[in-house]
Amino acid sequence: MKPIPCALTIAGTDPSGGAGIQADLKTFQELTVYGMSVSTSIVAQNTTGVQNVHHIPIDMIDEQLQSVFSDMPVHSLKTGMIANESMMRVIQKQLTSTDAYYVMDPVMVATSGDPLIAEEARDYLKEQLLPLATVVTPNIPEAEFITGNKIHDVNDLQEAAKEIVDKHGARAALVKGGHMHGDAIDYLYDGHKMHTFHSKRFDTTSTHGTGCTYSAAITAHLAKGLPLYEAVKEAKQFVTAAIKHSFPLGAGNGPTNHWGIREERVKQ
Numbered sequence: 603m604k605p606i607p608c609a610l611t612i613a614g615t616d617p618s619g620g621a622g623i624q625a626d627l628k629t630f631q632e633l634t635v636y637g638m639s640v641s642t643s644i645v646a647q648n649t650t651g652v653q654n655v656h657h658i659p660i661d662m663i664d665e666q667l668q669s670v671f672s673d674m675p676v677h678s679l680k681t682g683m684i685a686n687e688s689m690m691r692v693i694q695k696q697l698t699s700t701d702a703y704y705v706m707d708p709v710m711v712a713t714s715g716d717p718l719i720a721e722e723a724r725d726y727l728k729e730q731l732l733p734l735a736t737v738v739t740p741n742i743p744e745a746e747f748i749t750g751n752k753i754h755d756v757n758d759l760q761e762a763a764k765e766i767v768d769k770h771g772a773r774a775a776l777v778k779g780g781h782m783h784g785d786a787i788d789y790l791y792d793g794h795k796m797h798t799f800h801s802k803r804f805d806t807t808s809t810h811g812t813g814c815t816y817s818a819a820i821t822a823h824l825a826k827g828l829p830l831y832e833a834v835k836e837a838k839q840f841v842t843a844a845i846k847h848s849f850p851l852g853a854g855n856g857p858t859n860h861w862g863i864r865e866e867r868v869k870q
């Protein structure tokens with residue numbers, strides 16, 4: 603029997619189901635990958651923003667990691683919201699003792715503008731965790747923080763992807779153009795080649811959790827054994843379908859549709 607692909611998310615929660623661990627597990631399930639999760643923070647949030655945050659004690663994060671790694675196969679993992687440096691240290695310990703592919707979504711600020719990690723922890727994320735990543739998936743503000751350079755156009759996006767690999771030590775960088783005008787174009791630099799992933803832009807405000815969903819889909823495809831380029835290509839189709847078929851739920855930025863890819867398949 604072929605091994606069952608198993609993926610782990612280490613992230614914060616979203617009780618409204620659009621982002622964080624909930625989005626990641628829905629994505630793993632949709633892509634027929636066995637999903638597991640370690641909670642870093644319980645976040646009271648919805649489509650309008652973040653109402654409150656409760657951080658899980660460091661020992662408890664460590665114990666959750668032990669529970670998973672001592673018993674379960676982990677073929678790939680992703681990190682999302684890691685609120686402070688102490689959490690980063692205990693996760694780093696685990697990252698350095700596993701062979702699993704590591705997708706790092708360098709979550710800093712929610713779509714609503716609410717900060718999700720302590721400002722002083724950003725440097726630790728960049729200097730200590732980023733070099734461990736198989737691929738890091740920053741949006742424009744996150745890429746600007748990592749490189750220290752402003753991004754104005756698609757050339758800057760590509761420059762940032764290159765710099766995050768060549769100068770900051772990630773094995774690959776996928777810089778996302780979701781926050782730009784025009785088509786939704788992302789660039790993947792893998793240390794050798796620049797790849798482009800393109801979709802038309804949908805006129806929607808339902809973009810809560812797009813970054814989580816995209817990075818979870820990459821993680822799922824890596825768990826299934828796809829090479830990085832193929833994993834990102836499939837994941838881009840997944841997140842594009844999730845945005846295209848998103849729902850007008852909630853009073854703010856609505857969630858995406860994690861089964862949107864099924865609607866696309868039906869049409870084919």
Ligand SMILES: Nc1ncnc2c1ncn2[C@@H]1O[C@H](COP(=O)(O)OP(=O)(O)OP(=O)(O)O)[C@@H](O)[C@H]1O
Pocket residue numbers: 711712713740741742778779780781786787788801802803804805806809810811812813814816838841842845
């Ligand atoms: N309106 C849109 N139409 C089509 N694709 C989009 C749209 N907005 C974002 N995308 C795509 O969605 C993916 C996520 O990109 P984005 O830059 O929004 O990430 P993010 O800011 O990390 O997400 P989040 O909203 O979770 O913080 C990218 O592939 C991006 O190109």
Ligand SMILES: Cc1ncc(COP(=O)(O)O)c(N)n1
Pocket residue numbers: 613614615616621622623645647682683709711712713714718809810811812813814
């Ligand atoms: C726990 C958690 N992780 C990540 C995000 C970012 O997603 P978004 O920017 O779409 O709000 C979030 N809102 N909550």
